[in-house]
Amino acid sequence: MRTLSHLDRLEAESIHIIRESAAESERPVLLYSVGKDSSVLLHLARKAFHPGRLPFPLLHVDTTWKFREMISFRDRTARELGLNLLVHQNPECVAQGINPFTHGSSVHTDMWKTQGLKQALDKYGFDLAFGGARRDEERSRAKERVFSVRSAAHQWDPKRQRPELWQLYNARVAQGESVRVFPLSNWTELDVWLYIYHERIPVVPLYFAAPRPVVRRSGTLIMVDDDRMPLAPDERVTSRMVRFRTLGCYPLTGAIESTATSLPEVVAEMLVATTSERQGRLIDKDSSGSMERKKQEGYF
Amino acid sequence: MSQTVDTGTEQIEEYLRGQQNVDLLRFITCGSVDDGKSTLTGRLLYESHMIFADQLAALAGDSAVLGTQGDELDLALLVDGLAAEREQGITIDVAYRFFATDRRRFIVADAPGHEQYTRNMVTGASTADLAVILVDATKGVLTQTRRHSYVTAMLGIRHVVLAVNKLDAVDYDRSVFDGIVRDYRAFADRIGLTGITCVPTSALHGDNIVTPSPHTPWYRGPTVLTALETAELDGTAAQRRPFRLPVQLVSRPDPHFRGVCGPVIGGRVRPGDEVRVLPSDRTTRIVRVVASDGDLPEAVAGESVTVTLADELDVSRGDLLCAADSPATVADRFEATVIWMGEDYLLPGRPYRIKIGTRVVDGTVTELHHQIDVNSMARLPAGRLEFNQIGLCTVRVDREVAFDPYTDNRDTGGFILIDRTTNTTVGAGLLTAALTPARNLHWQDVDVDKATRSLRNGHRPCVVWLTGLSGAGKSAIANLLERRLHTLGAHTYLLDGDNVRHGLNRDLGFTEAGRVENIRRVAEVAALMVDAGLIVLAAFISPFRADRDMARRTVAPGEFCEVFVDTPLAVAEQRDPKGLYRKARRGDLANFTGIDSPYEAPLDPDVHLDTTRQSPEDAVEAVIDWLRVGGLLS
Numbered sequence: 035m036r037t038l039s040h041l042d043r044l045e046a047e048s049i050h051i052i053r054e055s056a057a058e059s060e061r062p063v064l065l066y067s068v069g070k071d072s073s074v075l076l077h078l079a080r081k082a083f084h085p086g087r088l089p090f091p092l093l094h095v096d097t098t099w100k101f102r103e104m105i106s107f108r109d110r111t112a113r114e115l116g117l118n119l120l121v122h123q124n125p126e127c128v129a130q131g132i133n134p135f136t137h138g139s140s141v142h143t144d145m146w147k148t149q150g151l152k153q154a155l156d157k158y159g160f161d162l163a164f165g166g167a168r169r170d171e172e173r174s175r176a177k178e179r180v181f182s183v184r185s186a187a188h189q190w191d192p193k194r195q196r197p198e199l200w201q202l203y204n205a206r207v208a209q210g211e212s213v214r215v216f217p218l219s220n221w222t223e224l225d226v227w228l229y230i231y232h233e234r235i236p237v238v239p240l241y242f243a244a245p246r247p248v249v250r251r252s253g254t255l256i257m258v259d260d261d262r263m264p265l266a267p268d269e270r271v272t273s274r275m276v277r278f279r280t281l282g283c284y285p286l287t288g289a290i291e292s293t294a295t296s297l298p299e300v301v302a303e304m305l306v307a308t309t310s311e312r313q314g315r316l317i318d319k320d321s322s323g324s325m326e327r328k329k330q331e332g333y334f
Numbered sequence: 335m336s337q338t339v340d341t342g343t344e345q346i347e348e349y350l351r352g353q354q355n356v357d358l359l360r361f362i363t364c365g366s367v368d369d370g371k372s373t374l375t376g377r378l379l380y381e382s383h384m385i386f387a388d389q390l391a392a393l394a395g396d397s398a399v400l401g402t403q404g405d406e407l408d409l410a411l412l413v414d415g416l417a418a419e420r421e422q423g424i425t426i427d428v429a430y431r432f433f434a435t436d437r438r439r440f441i442v443a444d445a446p447g448h449e450q451y452t453r454n455m456v457t458g459a460s461t462a463d464l465a466v467i468l469v470d471a472t473k474g475v476l477t478q479t480r481r482h483s484y485v486t487a488m489l490g491i492r493h494v495v496l497a498v499n500k501l502d503a504v505d506y507d508r509s510v511f512d513g514i515v516r517d518y519r520a521f522a523d524r525i526g527l528t529g530i531t532c533v534p535t536s537a538l539h540g541d542n543i544v545t546p547s548p549h550t551p552w553y554r555g556p557t558v559l560t561a562l563e564t565a566e567l568d569g570t571a572a573q574r575r576p577f578r579l580p581v582q583l584v585s586r587p588d589p590h591f592r593g594v595c596g597p598v599i600g601g602r603v604r605p606g607d608e609v610r611v612l613p614s615d616r617t618t619r620i621v622r623v624v625a626s627d628g629d630l631p632e633a634v635a636g637e638s639v640t641v642t643l644a645d646e647l648d649v650s651r652g653d654l655l656c657a658a659d660s661p662a663t664v665a666d667r668f669e670a671t672v673i674w675m676g677e678d679y680l681l682p683g684r685p686y687r688i689k690i691g692t693r694v695v696d697g698t699v700t701e702l703h704h705q706i707d708v709n710s711m712a713r714l715p716a717g718r719l720e721f722n723q724i725g726l727c728t729v730r731v732d733r734e735v736a737f738d739p740y741t742d743n744r745d746t747g748g749f750i751l752i753d754r755t756t757n758t759t760v761g762a763g764l765l766t767a768a769l770t771p772a773r774n775l776h777w778q779d780v781d782v783d784k785a786t787r788s789l790r791n792g793h794r795p796c797v798v799w800l801t802g803l804s805g806a807g808k809s810a811i812a813n814l815l816e817r818r819l820h821t822l823g824a825h826t827y828l829l830d831g832d833n834v835r836h837g838l839n840r841d842l843g844f845t846e847a848g849r850v851e852n853i854r855r856v857a858e859v860a861a862l863m864v865d866a867g868l869i870v871l872a873a874f875i876s877p878f879r880a881d882r883d884m885a886r887r888t889v890a891p892g893e894f895c896e897v898f899v900d901t902p903l904a905v906a907e908q909r910d911p912k913g914l915y916r917k918a919r920r921g922d923l924a925n926f927t928g929i930d931s932p933y934e935a936p937l938d939p940d941v942h943l944d945t946t947r948q949s950p951e952d953a954v955e956a957v958i959d960w961l962r963v964g965g966l967l968s
């Protein structure tokens with residue numbers, strides 16, 4: 035008798051979910067956000083179909099404000115693994131030059147990400163989209179289903195969530211409706227790192243500490259990734275050893291000071307960490323109910 | 335209990351490697367509203383340091399506004415969720431939380447205690463290895479406690495931790511704890527719940543949750559956390575079951591490779607194993623167990639795999655690969671327990687989609703045998719099932735499916751019902767047995783005997799033997815009793831003088847020898863019917879003690895209930911419903927019991943009914959009580 039470890043069981047569950055989704059939908063897509071969760075999700079999806087190719091494309095909803103290292107990592111990954119990568123940038127945002135500085139973080143996020151995602155899903159007619167969200171990230175996510183049904187307008191209705199029993203998932207939807215599937219629902223941040231470590235999964239180097247140019251803005255360290263970042267007269271760019279626990283648009287992602295340059299060191303820091311990873315995301319700084327509102331509006 | 339890590343790189347690498355041996359336990363917490371479920375879960379998370387400082391700060395803020403603990407942190411708020419629910423102050427859905435110790439990872443399904451939410455509890459329990467059931471020490475075992483335990487037993491959970499909570503509120507009184515434990519165990523025995531660990535706790539103050547409490551020196555058992563860490567996992571048991579793999583996909587990346595993908599949900603699989611593909615019923619061999627980093631020598635229950643087969647069989651999504659020598663059953667009609675979760679009620683005859691394993695078929699509930707009241711476990715007649723109701727049904731599907739009884743394998747015995755118009759999941763079912771299997775080629779190696787029949791019937795068989803003078807009221811009581819048992823869902827048969835003397839015993843007279851032979855035959859027939867699983871009601875004067883004792887010996891101990899329908903001769907003679915006493919007095923009837931033939935009253939009847947004082951309805955209840963106490967009826 036062999037005892038399966040928790041990582042074995044999590045991996046098997048995720049692969050099962052990914053295969054069920056592919057089998058029960060017409061046009062699935064993997065929402066690839068370039069972060070560590072996306073890296074794990076991609077790795078699991080490739081395992082699920084090995085030795086075949088991924089039977090669905092990857093979609094990156096780009097905001098033009100992602101860290102440059104994320105974009106180069108994304109393109110390299112797609113090229114090396116021979117993946118079908120779709121990149122969508124909301125054309126309205128491009129035209130209006132939407133950015134976090136003049137329009138504020140919530141308009142920026144809503145227009146680029148929420149609206150951009152809806153546009154892309156409609157454009158390609160995807161009826162099922164994989165996301166890397168985990169239940170441990172935030173209180174309201176604890177109750178998210180693995181398969182989450184969205185209306186034709188991409189709305190999430192907490193009252194229409196389907197009960198999920200045993201390993202039986204129901205991905206059936208009416209014309210126009212779609213399903214968001216979260217194969218990593220039962221993973222924790224630590225599990226993700228352990229799995230990356232054991233499976234040697236490549237991740238964006240921004241997760242590891244390196245000297246980077248940063249400014250301190252309302253108590254948070256923001257990396258100056260390019261010259262579009264406006265600086266106040268009293269702001270000084272300094273080089274500090276920092277890393278990121280979560281990746282997004284560089285002006286909205288806080289760095290933490292760290293000396294962890296390797297994965298074991300990152301895990302060690304995390305185990306003694308005193309803040310949850312979402313803390314670095316500036317969009318979550320309002321009340322606890324805010325994540326839920328965003329979800330109802332269609333934010334991923 | 336916290337994750338103890340040294341930050342030196344070598345130690346951390348060792349820690350990382352060690353994490354590969356940590357296993358996973360999924361459990362569900364259940365309790366009535368306000369029993370302290372959220373507080374207990376919150377404490378487990380808090381004391382295992384899965385709460386980060388910023389979440390704690392948010393909690394401190396929330397506690398001040400919403401909390402019920404004055405200035406202290408309200409741990410219950412940690413596990414609270416959606417905004418609307420928080421405003422209502424109740425948890426109304428299943429939430430999943432995570433925490434870990436050095437020994438084990440845990441996934442907690444937080445199931446609600448609210449009256450209407452059987453659905454959520456069933457959902458949370460379907461994947462749980464263990465249930466933590468809370469009882470408020472100030473209230474004791476409540477209806478909800480029984481319901482949660484019943485659902486736990488029904489869903490096949492093999493471990494229960496009973497947390498007798500709020501013990502601080504009863505001054506950590508041992509007798510309160512002992513009393514609740516006694517009540518609970520008595521009840522748990524009745525519903526067949528095993529593996530129970532009872533722990534005296536205060537979730538609020540942390541007694542016996544993570545660390546042993548100084549307030550309960552009389553308690554030597556494990557804390558809640560220790561019980562969770564040491565409960566034996568189902569994994570190895572699952573590996574001992576017959577091999578099962580529901581086909582999710584067939585992958586054909588190139589003409590030379592054809593992989594069958596799916597989760598192993600029973601047993602294990604190795605190259606060379608002979609497997610049977612159901613429902614088409616072809617056999618072949620496993621050639622490879624494929625993984626991305628090379629082929630594997632073996633895969634076990636709990637893993638998701640890809641295998642290749644020796645022959646080019648027609649295999650597709652929805653098929654079930656089984657061990658060739660112990661395949662699942664193939665059928666298109668089943669008996670199943672259905673838990674209804676739809677807003678519209680379940681109506682027999684209405685079509686639904688049914689998903690079993692990876693197979694989706696069209697089907698319908700053709701019959702609803704009865705509804706099960708989760709509070710009393712009584713079986714009630716029902717024409718439909720409403721939201722949160724549970725019923726025993728016959729299910730028919732339009733194509734054959736392969737399955738195992740739920741008690742053998744959750745993953746091949748559980749199914750969901752999907753509404754054909756809204757596509758929502760409206761019900762869940764547990765398959766109990768195939769009914770007239772379309773082709774049951776492979777008989778399971780099980781002898782059908784009294785025990786298996788009784789399992790199917792949901793009650794144990796027995797003989798209820800009513801004895802008494804003519805006109806005492808035996809037939810009237812037996813008739814009422816049969817009707818009552820019928821509504822409880824029991825399978826019955828009533829034997830009385832009339833239906834026996836007109837056929838089987840037509841050749842017998844009323845001499846003493848005739849009477850003895852009459853009773854002997856009746857007793858033998860009753861014994862056969864008991865073997866067939868029935869509750870047999872026998873209403874015979876049966877005046878002789880020796881004959882009744884003989885009847886008792888034809889069945890097993892505990893299966894015979896002698897009911898003395900005690901009516902004084904004067905009263906019976908006065909009633910004289912068939913005019914027999916008058917005839918006997920006139921001398922037209924010889925050997926009439928009580929007149930010119932003796933009646934030997936039972937010396938120690940199992941039930942003694944005094945018909946001059948008890949109504950027939952009361953008499954029936956007295957017998958029902960006896961059956962319940964004896965564990966013949968649930």
Ligand SMILES: Nc1nc2c(ncn2[C@@H]2O[C@H](COP(=O)(O)OP(=O)(O)O)[C@@H](O)[C@H]2O)c(=O)[nH]1
Pocket residue numbers: 365366367368369370371372373374402403410447499500501502503535536537538539
């Ligand atoms: N005295 C006492 N009160 C408790 C205990 N556990 C919980 N409570 C209180 O009981 C109430 C309900 O607790 P909560 O965890 O929200 O219950 P839930 O509805 O089962 O989740 C709250 O006021 C708690 O503080 C305990 O062990 N002792």
